[in-house]
Amino acid sequence: QVQLVESGGESVQAGGSLRLSCAASGRTFSRLAMGWFRQAPGKEREFVAAMSWSGGTTDYADSVKGRFTISRDNAKNTAYLQMNSLKPDDTAVYYCAADARAYVLGSRKDYQYDYWGRGTQVTVFS
Numbered sequence: 001q002v003q004l005v006e007s008g009g010e011s012v013q014a015g016g017s018l019r020l021s022c023a024a025s026g027r028t029f030s031r032l033a034m035g036w037f038r039q040a041p042g043k044e045r046e047f048v049a050a051m052s053w054s055g056g057t058t059d060y061a062d063s064v065k066g067r068f069t070i071s072r073d074n075a076k077n078t079a080y081l082q083m084n085s086l087k088p089d090d091t092a093v094y095y096c097a098a099d100a101r102a103y104v105l106g107s108r109k110d111y112q113y114d115y116w117g118r119g120t121q122v123t124v125f126s
Contacts, residue, residue, distance in 0.1 A: 001026045001115075002024055002025070002026040002029075002032070002098045002100070002114075002115040003024070003025045003026050003115075004022055004023070004024055004096050004097070004098060004115055004116060004117035005022070005023045005117055005118070006020060006021065006022050006094065006095065006096050006117040006118070006119060006120040007020070007021050007023070007120055008020040008021050008120060009093075009094060009120030009121045009122045009123075010121075010122070010123070011123040011124075011125060012086055012122075012123070012124055012125075013124070013125060013126075014086060014087055014088055014124055014125065014126045015085060015086065016086050016124075017082070017083060017084045017085075017086065018082075018083045018086065018122060019080055019081070019082050019083070020036070020080065020081040020083065020094055020096075020120060020122070021078055021079070021080055022034065022036075022078060022079040022080070022081075022096030022117060023076075023077065023078050024077045024078065024079070024098060025077065028102075029072075029074060029077040029098075030053065030074040031053050031102040031103060032053055032098045032099055032100070032102065033050065033051065033052055033053050033098070033099040033101075033104045033105060033106035033107070034050070034051050034070070034072060034079040034096060034097065034098055034099075034106065035047070035048075035049065035050040035051070035096070035097045035098075035099070035106055035107065035108075035110075035113055036048040036049045036050070036070060036079075036081045036094060036095070036096055036097075037094070037095045037096075037097060037110055038090075038092035038093065038094045038095065038122075039092055039093050039095070039119075040091060040092040040093075043092075045095070045110060046061065047061050047108040047109075047110070048060070048061055048064055048068065048081070048094070049061070049064065049068055049069075049070040049081060050070070050105075050106030050107060050108060051070045051071070051072060051079070051106050052104070052105040052106050053102065053103050053104065053105075053106075055071065055072045055074075057105050057106065058070050058106070059106060059108065061108075063089075064083075064090075067083065067084050067085045067086075068081060068082065068083050068084070069081070069082040069084075070082075079096055081094065081096075083122070086122075086124045087124060088124045088125065088126050089124075090122060090124050091122060091123050091124050092121075092122060093119040093120065093121050093122075094119060094120050094121075094122055095116055095117055095118075095119045096116075096117045097110070097113035097114075097115060097116045097117070098113060098114065098115040099112055099113050099114060100114035100115065
């Protein structure tokens with residue numbers, strides 16, 4: 001079992017930056033691929049970024065590529081999402097997720113993830 005808790009969401013002006021954190025407890029964090037997803041009001045949940053268990057492989061949605069960076073600190077059992085040049089379209093609840101299969105690369109598909117946090121709200125105003 002893995003418990004995930006996101007933090008770092010807040011209201012920020014367009015063009016600003018935020019860093020989201022996802023603290024994990026339970027199973028060995030360093031073996032797990034991690035993903036970030038988001039859901040805006042009235043829209044389906046969408047993929048944002050994913051990272052392999054080692055952090056050596058990352059993947060990003062086209063809408064955030066070049067602006068967002070996913071990373072992890074296995075010593076702290078924490079994953080991060082650095083978000084720069086934020087836009088109003090980035091407004092959403094952001095969720096982190098962990099894949100229970102050890103040593104995989106990280107997927108764009110939400111159904112591949114077994115554990116989810118409760119989310120943190122990011123609001124970007126113009």
